[in-house]
Amino acid sequence: MPDRPPFPGRPAQPPGPTYLQYSPNGQRLIVAGIGDFARSFRTNDNGEPDLLPSTHAETFAAVSGNDYVILGCEDGTVCEYAVPSGDLKQLLVRATLPVRDIALSPDEQWVAVSSDELEIKVINRNDIEQIAILRDHPKPIKHLSYDPSGKYLAASCTNGVIYIYDMTSEPTIYRTVDGVISRLETAESATSRCVWHPDGRAFACATATRDIQVISVGDGAHQRTFSGEHTGQITSLAWSPNGALLASSDSDCLVIWETKTQKMLKRFNYTDILNITWQNQSENIFNWTTSNGEVFIIPEFLKDEAHVKLLKGSKVGAPFFHDPLLDTAAAVNSRRPLVNGQAKRAATPDSLDELLGPEEEYDWIEDDDGAGYINGNGKRTNGHLGNGIGPLAKRNKPDAWQTQVHEPVQPGATPWKGNRKYLCLNLTGFVWTVDQDTHNTVTVEFYDRELYRDFHFTDPFLYDRACLNETGALFSAPAKDGQPAVIFYRPHETWTARSDSRVSLPDGEEAVCIALSSRYIVAVTNKNYVRVWTLFGTPVRIWRMKSSPAVTCAAWGDYVMTVGNGPVGADGCTQLMYSIDNVRQDESCQSEDVLALGTVAPESDEEETSLKALFWSDAGDPHIYDSNGVLLTLMHWRTMGQAKWVPLLDTRLLDRLKEGKKEETYWPVAVADNKFHCIILKGGDKSPYFPRPLLTEFDFNIPVCRPVEKSKDNEEDEGEESNAAVATRLKETYVRSSVLLGLLDDLVQGLGERASHSQKTEVMKRELDVDKILLQLLAVECREGEERGMKALEIVGLLKDRSGKMLEAAAKVAGRWGRTVLEDKIREVAERRQMGIEEE
Structure with missing residues (x-):
């Protein structure tokens, strides 16, 4: 049986669709509908409302300022009226079909209008000549809404797709969200x-299943859901001003939800509700309109003291599965940054200030885990700053120097998006997990399903890291509910009844990063220990890293590479230091050397260059990928003190990115077959998401010199390359081939007598290939003329072949182009080499 509201409805419009909105200061409630007028109800005033009698058709949309209202009508006009006089101020725009919705930007400068036409018009209120037309949607738009900052405009299309426009400059599509909202015609209630x-950071929308889905705008991921209370189609949604409550209505009921828990707090069986809204200044006033043209204005709407406290309390964040801001706060709180080399600090600024921005902007963060980073008023405390002496100094960024510490990195893992994330992505397969609130579900899938079998399991431990290779899968979970942190290994093949192994870490110790090789399990912990076990859990080695806090690790065969934060550089950031150890022989190949990260790219939003991935190639060489999009390999790493980082590919220089035709970045996956394997991320995406993305591979291209652009004179001769272009290509090929030769030669030298015949043969083949490239480069120089003879002779001196065959071939190349002086010089070089005399 329907409930009776505590106060009777106030007549506002003839029966039919009725719309309402508060003015920004909360002093007026505008109600419009199918009458040729609108009404302005004054807050906390029971007198007669002000009448705006100038509309000339049925009103289908209304937005309000403090002293004006903008109405969109059935005749296609969008007009601005003064309040309370109702005088027509200006005609903003006219459409040929009925207007369906209007959105006013938070700064009240721009008005977005949708109609039954296939376009959105965005008009400047102060200069109606400034107008932008959005046509990226194929069908009419039913609803429009600006985000609180005015950066994004969300458009709900009748085709069931949400189009989110970036409005910061020239309006462009930021992302689309499909499969959430229903396909509704513009006139449906x-x-x-x-x-x-x-x-x-997120918005809520009604789904086809009559639930309410929260979507994060940054990544388009599905976050928490409010479900189970509506049996009819949802007609309206409204957040409370502080975000702590959500109201939703259908034709038979009104439901009040708690944002934090997504639980129903109160259900009212009120009927015929069309549109709802909270009074926007946190007063306990709730309003709705009905299909009878009535407006209900209910003061002291919430009766329960706890509910009123929620309404009038501190701000509450959008209901994320894994809130990135809370995760950042907890991470910083659990590991204090180093300042001037000291772990403890006093009277220094809070590191969260730079991560999270001004305190009042994020005072909705709640102390869910009891970590102590907020106080009872919802503000972050300074209790985690150490034993400060006296009050905190004024937060003046230029005066307070603070070290930037690199965050931990688990190779192949992505951050949470909604309730799911990838724990591992590589060429063997991928591991992903779904947060089910009480537990997780983990899925492991392989690319080669003839060799491996996919598996899926329920995860009560909440594994947060994983590794996958040809031998097995490795997982780690943090400590939970008094249970210790665990390391779990599951092999792909077994010949016993139980083959997996589980290792519990000591109390207070958790894995920061894990790695898996064909022989060993490795975990770097928050105590800066490197723990190494055999695949089935027998401890082999343990040592403490010299650099701390730990960042990441990777393993291949007998080798373990670890990375940690080292000394502070001149830019205030810690230098990353790496070590490589041979576990079987208990020897160090490299110890506490600098990880060569570049400087910040000019177009990057990051404050410093960061490490994005660390992995070993299929040939067993370390590689890193940084936030500038540069892939580097480590040469001569088996010899102490001789290691150097060499760039193999700068993805910013790829041909596909030239001329600004594509906006994309690359998620590193692996290096195999002398190629970089990655996932292409479009637009503003920072990490891969579901469904499973496709892998892309790029050939190495060492940034040796600037590519030669094709001249207009040669545009007609498409089949011919200029001498300069050929020389540039050959120079890069020579350097790249030399690097790959050096990596293989290091491997053969490191194996010694254990090196196979095929490996030694491959080294000789690659040496020959490098000399062939030099001969081609010699031919280019000879073609340029006699004046390039000295450079050509330098190239001859780079030939590796000592038998004289390549020098003879070089002399023939010079002779073919008539470079007799150069030919004589080359033959002199050949004679000196035969006599064992080295060139100076």
Whole structure:
């Protein structure tokens, strides 16, 4: 049986669709509908509302300022009226079909209008000549809504797709969200509107299953869901001003939800509700309109003291599965940054200030885990700053120097997006997990399903890291509910009844990063220990890293590479230091050497260059990929003090990115077959998401010199390359081939007598290939003329062949082009080499 509201409805419009919105200061509630007028109800005033009698058609949309209202009508006009006089101020725009929705930007400068036409018009209120037309959607738009910052405009299309436009400069599509809202015609009473949470990071929308889905705008991931209370199509949604409550309605009921828990707090069986809204200044006033043209204004709407406390309390963040800001706060709180080389600090600025921005902007963060980073008023405390003496100094960034510590990196893992993330992505397969609140579910899938079998299991330990290779899968889980942190290994093949192994770490110790080779399990922990076990859990080695806090690790065969934060550089950031150890022989190949990260790219938003991935290639050489998009390999790493980082590919210089035709970045996966394997990320994406992305491979291309652009004179001769272009290509090929030869030669020298015949043969083949490239480069120089003879002779001196065959071939190349002087010089070189005289 329907409930009766505590106060009777106030007549506002003739029966039919009725719309309402508060002015920004909360002093007026505008109600419009199918009458040729609108009404302005004054907050906390029971007198007669002000009448705006100038509309000339049915009103289908309304937005309000403090002293004006903008109405969109059935005749296609969008007009601005003064409040309370109702005088027409200006005609903003006219459409040929009925207007369906209007959105006013938070700065009240821009008005977005949708109609039954296939376009959105965005008009400047102060200069109606400034207008932008958005046409990226194929069907009419039913609803429009700006986010609280005005950066994004969400458009709910009748085709069931949400189009999110970036409005910061020239409006462009930021992302689309499909498969959430229903396909609704513009005149239907059900809603598909994106209702932005007050913190601006997510919006809620009604789904086809009559639930309410929260979507994070940054990655488009599905976050928490409010479900199970609506049996009819949802007609309206509204967040409370502080984001702590969500109200939703259908034709038979009104439901109040708690944002943090997604639980229903109160259900009212009120009927015929079309649109709802909270009073926007946190007063306990709730409002709705009905299909009878009535407006209900209910003061002291919430009766329960706990519910009122939620409404009037501190701000609450959007309901994420894994809130990135809370994760950042907890991470910084658990590991204090180093300042001037000291772990403890006093009277220094809070590291969260730079990570999270101004305190008042994020005072909605709640102390869910009891970590102590907020106080009872919702503000972050300074209790985690150490034993400060006296009050905190004023937060003045230029005066306070603070070290930037590199965060831990698990190779192949992605951050949480909604309730799922990849634990591992490589060429063997991928591991992903889904947060089910009480437990997780883990899925392991392989590319070669003839060789391996996919598997899936329920995960009560909440594994947060994983490794996958040809021998097995490795997982780690943090400590939980008094249970220790665990390391779990599962082999792909077994000949016993139970083959997996589980290792519990000591109390207070958790894995920061894990690695898996064909022989060993490796875990770097928060105590800076490197722990090494055999595949089935027998401890082999343990040592403490010299650089701390630990960042990452990777393993291949008998070798373990670890990376940690080292000394502080001149830029205030810690230098990353790496070590490579041979576990079987208990020897160090490299010890505490600098990981060569470059400087920040000019177009990058990052404050410093960071490490994105560390992995070993299929040939057993270490590689890193940094935030500038540069892939580097480590040469001569088997010899102490001789290692050097060599760039193999700068993805910013790829041909596909030239002329600004594509906006994309690359997620590193592996190096195999002398190629870089990655996942292409489009637009503003920072990590891969579901469904499973496809892998792309790029050939190495060492940035030796600037590529030669094709001249206009040669555009007609498409089949011919200029001498300069050929020389540039050959120079890069020579350097790249030399690097790959050096890596293989290091491997053969390191194996010694254990090197196979095929490996030794491959070294000789690659030496020959390098000399062939030099001969081609020699031919290019000879073609340029006699004046290039000295450079040509230098190239001859780079030939590795000592038998004289290559020098004879070089002399013939010079003779073919008539470079007789050069030919004589080459033959002199050949004679000196035969006599064992080295060139100076």
